[in-house]
Amino acid sequence: MFKKQSLEKLNIPFETSKQASIAAQVLKPDPQLRPEEFKVDYSSQGSDLVVNFQSVDDRVLRVGVSNVIDSIKTIIETIDELQDF
Amino acid sequence: MVNLNKIPPKNGRKYYVALGLEGSANKLGVGVIKHPFLENHESGDLSHDCGVEILSNIRDTYITPPGEGFLPRDTARHHRNWCVRIIKKALIEAQIKDPGLDIDVICFTKGPGMGAPLHSVVIAARTCSLLWEVPLVGVNHCVGHIEMGREITKAENPVVLYVSGGNTQVIAYSENRYRIFGETLDIAIGNCLDRFARTLRIPNNPSPGYNIEQLAKKSTHKDSLVLLPYTVKGMDLSMSGILAYVDILAKDLFRGNKKNKVLFDQKTGEQKVTVEDLCYSLQENLFAMLVEITERAMAHVNSNVVLIVGGVGCNVRLQEMMGTMCRDRADGKVHATDDRFCIDNGVMIAQAGLLQYRMGDIVTDLNETVVQQKFRTDEVYVSWRE
Structure with missing residues (x-):
């Protein structure tokens, strides 16, 4: 927990719970570059990917959220194009 | 003696198929290779002579204007934009029908290289692995170059x-x-x-x-x-x-x-x-x-x-x-x-990765797939050579 903090929660719906769980598993391993400034937690609830962000300020939060969304875009494109190849 | 046949090919096939993903610098490469399952690989020192067959070798280079170099952020964006399309193209060219059945292993570059581009490719690699239920292998980029060079030229040592x-x-x-x-x-x-x-x-x-x-x-x-x-x-x-x-x-x-x-x-x-x-x-x-x-x-x-x-x-x-x-x-x-x-490509990652796979070295926990910007050539234990 940070002293001053900015919070954000994203709910990203997938087609199935398996897809949501894959997305969470893919995102989890990568460590944050500045764990003292930015924390992120991934989980899947049903067919939703739930991402919780915690950060020291809005600027760091914005950059962090944007990076995570970039990765999620790749995951969704991969699932869309390559699941039933 | 080295036994390269420790892990038999999937589904009783008589050959191995590997998909290689490379994106450590400004080249994005995807390659598919095939190794025949040969009796004489059971004992011997034959990692330079696998009889590799290249099924596809697709590359897309991020080219900057004259006077400018490639920056990690922009290169990563290029890789994210093209990665899935290039993988698809490589699979089609290799005539892979069902990746879950046809591919033995997915190989990706673990390092060394620029962090952001490496990361954007590993995200796709992990997703494919989980989607198709195909094991992953992380490859050292330098070892990829060496193994590809040895296989192509048949230079033993x-x-x-x-x-x-x-x-x-x-x-x-x-x-x-x-x-x-x-x-x-x-x-x-x-x-x-x-x-x-x-x-x-x-x-x-x-x-x-x-x-x-x-x-x-x-x-x-x-x-x-x-x-x-x-x-x-x-x-x-x-x-x-x-x-x-x-x-x-x-x-x-x-x-x-x-x-x-x-x-x-x-x-x-x-x-x-x-x-x-x-x-x-x-x-x-x-x-x-x-x-x-x-x-x-x-x-x-x-x-x-x-x-x-x-x-x-x-x-x-x-x-x-x-x-x-x-x-x-x-x-x-x-x-x-x-x-x-010579130039970075997916095939070389597949070649080194497949050797690693055949020796039984696969990723068991996705935490092992975190990319490493610094990853020296001599950190890799080369189990496939005498």
Whole structure:
């Protein structure tokens, strides 16, 4: 927990719970570059990917959220194009 | 004896199929390869002779405008934009019908390289692995180059000169490691050439080094080299000083700084050196340094075969100079490959990854797939060699 903090929660719906769980598993391993400034937690609830962000300020939060969304875009494109190849 | 058949091919097939994903720098490469399942691989030292068949080898390069290098953020965006399309193209060309059944292993570059581009590719690799339920293998980029070079040229135990935009190393195999005999102390040779190309503002297409090579061919003063620092430090090299110096020369040339004695005749004010001459001299100087440390490594390990890998390895002049050195040694031989395999590609990652897989080395926990920007060649335990 940070002293001053900015919070954000994203709910990203997938087609199935398996897809949501894959997305969470893919995102989890990568460590944050500045764990003292930015924390992120991934989980899947049903067919939703739930991402919780915690950060020291809005600027760091914005950059962090944007990076995570970039990765999620790749995951969704991969699932869309390559699941039933 | 090494048993390369520890893990049998999937579904009772008589061959292995591997998908390789590479994106450690500005090239995004995807390749699919096939290894036949051969009885004689059960015992022996045959990792250089797998009978590889290349089913597809697709590459897309992020090319920046003249005078600009590629930045990690932009390169990562390029890889994210193209990754899935290139994977799809490679699978179609390889005639893979059902990746979950047809592919034994997915290989990706774990490092070394730029963090952001590596990361954008590993995200796709993990997703494919979970989607298709195919195991993953993380590959060291340098080892990928070495294994591809060995397989293509069938060089059993060469001294390897690995020269690219990010690495400059002289490597020889000993006791399950690719040991680094000499390397750069500062910037890589390809980086030196790329940055000089930026100073000259010549195109980065197809690659800066290729364009320098073409300019160098046009030099009209090949008999009198421009004197540049020659910085071999024992078995190592230093190139940043050479770059700084040759950059100053190029800038003086463009500005027409007549006070520069190297470039202009002090009495007549006549220009003595052209851009082409600078390119030629820079190449000769850098390559001579490489040849020197390679020859010394050959003497150390008592070998007479050199394998040149990495992007700069495509340079015909470098191959020529290395050839001259090898001929002067008893029965020496140079092995090099062409741009399909020299320049970063997915096939080489698949080749090294498949060897690792056949020895039973796979990722068991996705936490092992975190990319490493710094990942030295000698950190890898080479289980597939005697």
